[in-house]
Amino acid sequence: MRATATGAPEDAGKEWATRLPGLADTFKEQSHMHTTATLDYGMIVSGELWFDLDDGKSVHLHPGDVVVQQGTRHGWSNHGTVPATIVFFIVGAPLAR
Template sequence: MSFSEGVKASPLRDNVRHITTHDSTTGKAIVHSSTPGNWSSFDDGKLGFNVIYTTDKFPPDLNDDEDVKAHDRVRASGKLGLVNPGGTVCRTVDFSPEYECMMHRTQSLDYGIVIEGEIEMVLDSGETRLLHPGDVAVQRATMHAWRNTSKTKWARMVFVLQNCEKVRVGDGLLGEDLGCGVEGLPPSDTAV
């Protein structure tokens, strides 16, 4: 699987991140910054990631832009996996037509929201669900894959991943499992 930093693979509209803050003299809400997506392309351009924002703890510290500085540090480190230990990750993911990502598990509670197209959620039990725009999958550290069911159209999801305690099932302890892995994507326990 190939990895390309700064490459947007899909033809879908780029998204822009708008961060708000407060005017230090009036206390009124203002726009801190507006920036276009920062995309990475995986698996020969069939999968695109745009990390919208991260936090490194919960609750985050918004004073003196500490959360913005923490996000910038994590992004600059190049060590962000799917999950940011102790924090959150908000990410846009684009899937090419008929693409199915690897079966994987994150140590996190995830909200996956379909924005465009249709995506099939595939669980390691063999159970599947077809999600449509506006549908939300709440992933609770489960082994899963995502499959774009369209033969011609790209699909987009937004994910919010929140680090969680390790999950016990019977006598076993579940943790992150990236299956065959993705070139350029480090394990989640290496983030700064």
């Protein structure tokens, strides 16, 4: 899936709901921030993305950058002018409570 700078958010939400059933349940209402019980490896292939963290920090990512995170509250945003592509390898990893 692609994160686009020009696509309507509601269209992206519908696409994600179709392709990834249950993902929407991980988001708080009106927020792109979410938490999943997974270990995620992501690599930016093209474009630019911002990896938004729960503490308010945002990391600007470019092609070739890699993100590894597990169970953190996070979100993705595209403030650029072109679509961005990120490839994920995601492993189920129940969160310790």
